[in-house]
Amino acid sequence: xxxxxFRRLFGTLLTLFIVVTLVFVITNVIPGSPAALILGEDRTxxxxxxxxxxLGLDRPxxxxxxxxxxxxxxxxxxxxxxxxxxVSEVILQRLEPTxxxxxxxxxxxxxxGVSLGxxxxxxxxxxxxxxxRITALTAAAMPNFxxxxxxxxxxxxxxxxLPAAGYVSFFENPGDAWRYIILPSITLGASHAGIVSxxxxxxxxxxxxxDYLRTARAKGLSPWSVVTRHALRNSLVSTLGVVxxxxxxxxxxxxxxxxxxxxxxxxxxxxxxxxxxxxxMIQGTILVIxxxxxxxxxLVDGAYALIDPRIRYD
Amino acid sequence: xxxxxxVARKLRASGGSAVILGLFAACAVLAPVxxxxxxxxxxxxxxxxPPALSGPNVMGTDHLGRDIASRMLHGAxxxxxxxxxxxxxxxxxxxxxxxxxxxxxxxxxxLMRVVDGMLAFPELILAxxxxxxxxxxxxxxxxxxxxVFVPRVARSIHANVLSMRSREFVMAAVAMGCSRFQIAxxxxxxxxxGLISVQATFIFAHAVISEASLTFLGVGxxxxxxxxxxxxxxxxxxxxxxxxxxxxxxxxxxILVLCLNILGDNLRDGFxxxxxxxxxxxxxxxx
Numbered sequence: 001x002x003x004x005x006f007r008r009l010f011g012t013l014l015t016l017f018i019v020v021t022l023v024f025v026i027t028n029v030i031p032g033s034p035a036a037l038i039l040g041e042d043r044t045x046x047x048x049x050x051x052x053x054x055l056g057l058d059r060p061x062x063x064x065x066x067x068x069x070x071x072x073x074x075x076x077x078x079x080x081x082x083x084x085x086x087v088s089e090v091i092l093q094r095l096e097p098t099x100x101x102x103x104x105x106x107x108x109x110x111x112x113g114v115s116l117g118x119x120x121x122x123x124x125x126x127x128x129x130x131x132x133r134i135t136a137l138t139a140a141a142m143p144n145f146x147x148x149x150x151x152x153x154x155x156x157x158x159x160x161x162l163p164a165a166g167y168v169s170f171f172e173n174p175g176d177a178w179r180y181i182i183l184p185s186i187t188l189g190a191s192h193a194g195i196v197s198x199x200x201x202x203x204x205x206x207x208x209x210x211d212y213l214r215t216a217r218a219k220g221l222s223p224w225s226v227v228t229r230h231a232l233r234n235s236l237v238s239t240l241g242v243v244x245x246x247x248x249x250x251x252x253x254x255x256x257x258x259x260x261x262x263x264x265x266x267x268x269x270x271x272x273x274x275x276x277x278x279x280x281m282i283q284g285t286i287l288v289i290x291x292x293x294x295x296x297x298x299l300v301d302g303a304y305a306l307i308d309p310r311i312r313y314d
Numbered sequence: 315x316x317x318x319x320x321v322a323r324k325l326r327a328s329g330g331s332a333v334i335l336g337l338f339a340a341c342a343v344l345a346p347v348x349x350x351x352x353x354x355x356x357x358x359x360x361x362x363x364p365p366a367l368s369g370p371n372v373m374g375t376d377h378l379g380r381d382i383a384s385r386m387l388h389g390a391x392x393x394x395x396x397x398x399x400x401x402x403x404x405x406x407x408x409x410x411x412x413x414x415x416x417x418x419x420x421x422x423x424x425l426m427r428v429v430d431g432m433l434a435f436p437e438l439i440l441a442x443x444x445x446x447x448x449x450x451x452x453x454x455x456x457x458x459x460x461x462v463f464v465p466r467v468a469r470s471i472h473a474n475v476l477s478m479r480s481r482e483f484v485m486a487a488v489a490m491g492c493s494r495f496q497i498a499x500x501x502x503x504x505x506x507x508g509l510i511s512v513q514a515t516f517i518f519a520h521a522v523i524s525e526a527s528l529t530f531l532g533v534g535x536x537x538x539x540x541x542x543x544x545x546x547x548x549x550x551x552x553x554x555x556x557x558x559x560x561x562x563x564x565x566x567x568x569i570l571v572l573c574l575n576i577l578g579d580n581l582r583d584g585f586x587x588x589x590x591x592x593x594x595x596x597x598x599x600x601x
Contacts (some may be wrong), residue, residue, distance in 0.1 A: 018431030023440075027447050141572040143523050145530050146546060146564035149553060157554045252436020256527050270439070271531050274446040282446050289439055297434060 004305050012298045019290045020072075024065055027279050034279050038081060055081065068283070077284035082276045087284035091266055095288070097167045098265030101257065102250050104181055105189035109250070110243055112189070113196025117239075118232065120197065121204035132197060139194030144253060148187035148260035155183060165262040188257040192246045199242040203235040210234075237308050244300030248293045328580040331573035338570055342390040351381035353388040353540045362556045374558045376548055382562060385540040389563065392541040393522055394570075396456055400521040401514050403460040408467025409510060413498045415468060416475030426472055432465040437520070438527060445533050455534050459524055463517045470513055474506045508585035515578035519571045526567055542567055 027034075035051035036043060052058045056067075071078060077087035120132040156164035162179055170177040207213060208231060216226045255267035262268070266285050273281035341348070350370070357379035365374040365382075373382040411429065415422040432440065444458035475498075478484055487497050528534030529543030537544075542563040549559025 014427070015431040015434050018428055019435050022428075022432065023443050026443050137572060137575065138568070141519070141568055141575055143526055143546075143564065143567050143571075145527060146560065146567065149546075149550065149560050150564070153553050153557055153560075248434065249436055252439050255438055255442065256531065259531055270442060271533065274442050274533050277446060279446070282443060286439060286443055290435060293435060 001305060005302060008298060008301045012294045016290055016294045020069075020287055021065075023283060023286045023290075024068065027282055028061060028064065034081070034277060038277055072287065077287065078280035080273075080278050080281045082273075082278040082281070087280050090269065090281070091284055091288050094264055094266050094269050096169060096171075096265075097263050098251070098254050098258070098267055100170060100181060101184055101188065101254055101263060101265060102247070104185040105192070105250050105254075105257075106243075106247055108185050108189035109192035109196055109246055113193040114200045114236070114239065116193070117197035117200025118204055121201045121208075122227065124205065129201075132201075136194035136197045139190045140198075142191055144187050144191055145256045145260050147190055148183070148257060151183045151187060152260075167261075167263045167265075184257050184261045184263055187260065188250060188253055192250060192253075196239070196242060196246060200235070200239045203238045204231060206238075207231040207235045237304075240300065240304055240307070244297055247296045247300070251289055251292050251296070328577045331576045334569065334573045335577070338390060338394060338566075338573075341387050342394045345387040345391050349381075349384040349387040351384040353380065353385040354538070356380060362552060364556070365558050365562075373562050374556070376545070376559050377552055377556070382545065382559065385545055386542070386562060386566060388540045389542045389545055390566075392452065392535070392539065393525060393543070393567070396452065396459070396525045396541070397518045397521040399456045400459045400463060400525075401518045403456070404463035404517055405467055405510055405514055407460065408464045408513075409471050409503070409506070411464065411468040412471025412506075413475060413502065415472045416479065416502075417494050417498055426469070429465040429468050429472075432462075433469055437462045438524060441524060441528060442531075442533065445528065450533055450536055452535055452539075455525055455528060458528075459521050462524070463521065466517065467510070467513050470509055471506055474509055475502055478502055478505055508581070512578055512582045512585065515574050515581060519574035519578070522567060522570055522574075526563075 035048045035055060035057060039047055039051065049058075056064065059067075068078065075088060077091070079086055080090065083090075116132045116136070120129040123129050152164045155161045162183055164183075166180055168177045168180050210231075213226060213231055216230050217223075221229075254265060255270055257263070258265045258268040259271055266288060270282065270285040270289070272278075273285060350372075357375070360371070360375050360379040361377055363369070363371055363375045363379075365372060371381050371383065373386060375381055376385070411425065415426045415429070418425065441455075441458040441462050444461055445454060448454040448457060479502075484497060484501055487501050492501070525534060525541065526543030526546065529539075529541055530547045532547070535541050535544055545563040546560050546567075549556065549563075552559055
């Protein structure tokens, strides 16, 4: 078990390094310098050169990468081109909404997805199954920013049930915070609930064909305990894989959802920074997102090994 | 032979989606001919007029009085065009990398390691980083999305190559003195065509949504262009007084992606008869 986790940890760190290097290269090896982009159309060559020197962009690329990486390892992500603030501090301030949003959407996507999928598998071919499959297909095909706008239109503007935008911290005003998080969570979670339900359904149906289930039935177990104690438990192990992927995608998808609902998280921060060409901020935000994704994947792998001994003895 | 039958039957089952996809494609190709108005023509007196089947603006107008039906038709050219370009480019490059990865030994393994690293990362974030560096334009959106989807294709082709490499027909080709290149192109590639077509439909669907998302975020296509994402984004400020501006392009994206997903599902089931049919029992994923 420990050896397996160490191997996974090494793989995770390697992946992280690859992604971070890639992002640094992408945002640095570009036609024209960032200084030219920041200064806009009416720039002179001297202005560009001065700004290059000021931002340290006149140094060779490998040196800049080494300096940046050394900074990252000591927790220093540089300073924003735009505001001059420390990147790490800005990101820390805006981490909470993203984490809360991702967590609530994940609970929604997994909870709703698994229960819909399991019910659909149990009543296979019936009206519920067909309805659940159509809903899942539609949810998976829906652009989530459009779903967000529709929800705002119906629930906030027409019926005035929930606020259309903004964010209130759970730590400051828990009584009000949940009202702000409902619509963004549905927006972000719906399409993933669709995907999870399809996988959960397929996995449970796959177990129904297994030999051990026939044995369980033959020895006289009630249908209820055949499903809950045998089939469901095994099918959820394979469903866990898709849950890991879902979590990673939710962190990525928060970029769009945070923009629709004006949630001040790191996804919104990334979009703002891209629009301003604030490269240190872009690199920092992506590094943190990569870190979160890697952490989630590592934890899911660990959970996998804990539940399914076949994996850790491989 | 049996496999071909499966594909044919499944394709018939998704006939409805194929017809709708064909209609979308026809709209994109014929847009300049069938669009009633110039999609960029501004007419402030007609602004925000609702859809009316009898009026001149069947789908209504936007905040500048531009005809939405015309913008949707021209938008189909951009949205579907970007999707198609991304599919062709990412499949071509991905197939090449996947084949290389399977036949380069150590270097191939290193290549696949990078591919895995990219795969573990949310697509949209990587695309945003690229757009930040390249700037907003149709060409750059295509480059960014291609870059994002290449690893998917490369990974599945690589897996396919690995599983095929030890099969008899490949060994026979090796024994007959075929070069690595010949084996990859003449023997392995045709085996992977089904897999590629399945990947292509899903990438198409993802590319359409991703382009719309990037444009919606304001970093995709330049302002004023008539892509579906741009129309949707324009309608944001008029949600309550002109809900049709956001509803129509949203519905179009939904239908297009839904049809692509259904087609992709059916293609996959057709090429792998055991998938999607629990009675036959699915091969357990090796872990």
